[in-house]
Amino acid sequence: MNIYLLILGMALVTYIPRVLPLLALDLEKIPSRIKTFLAYTPFAAMGALIVPGIWESIPGNLGASIGGGIVSILVSIRFKNPVFSIIGGVLTATLILFWQ
């Protein structure tokens, strides 16, 4: 298989959904219910992206995923800085893996 052809094909089918709404939506005329739906979309997306993928984020070690998750939640509510949450979550997961 030609890898470059594959990459170009993947790039195309990835790009289409990213720009299609611009062509399909008249942004001025969206009904308010649809606007509410789209405004809730980011929060719904976070939920669906986290669960259940997070259980498998560190293959074969649920404890490291859960430990990292708890630390990330606590750090994010306390500091509201995503960089701290990433560092805290990854370090916790790594330490749990290291000790086992």
Added chain:
Amino acid sequence: MVNQEDTFSRGFITGLPVFFSYLPIAITFGLLTRAAGLEMLQTFSFSALVFAGASQFVALNLLNLGAGFLEIIITTFLVNLRHLLMSASLYTKIIDPRLIPILGFGVTDESFAVAGIREGPITVPFLAGLQLVGYLGWVGGTVLGYVAGEFLPEALQAGMGFALYALFIALIAPPASRSGLIFTVAIIAAGINWALTLLGLGHGGVRIVLGIIGGALAGTILDPEGRGLR
């Protein structure tokens, strides 16, 4: 109202968490492409042209399993279909839609999460800065992983798989702890995706799309005017 501070550099700085969450995942991708026998330029093109993490891992996995061209393309399309909803949501907040054909390329789960959860309209320079810093992290991390990933300690390589989830948690936890509606919407979306996965129904990308639709729909039914978001 438009925040006068929403400049390119503000977007770039706001996007730094995306940069840091991409870096380890991208390093892992670079490491795996090398193990799969891809050349450096192929690896670079993968991240530079597709710029969609999950689908790149899936495609690499399928390549390793000997899947065909069309199978990989269709899977990629399904995995990335969720961007359709994200773009639609994001475009309602962008002030000048003319540059969307360019900015659309930079829509990812993470840049969308940062821009979408941010209150108020989004300026084009802000979004461009936000997307560029993520893009640099993704492409730069991929190359770094290809060249030097094997020198990282094993426990850290595995622990880095958690980075994206830490970013998602960091973005949803503060608003969800403030608003019961936002919490409910996120939990319903998570529950739908989890239930479909347990039942073995649908494809990974399709499950995420259904989870997002279900969660956002619940929010719209419970709160049609979107008051819980203000």
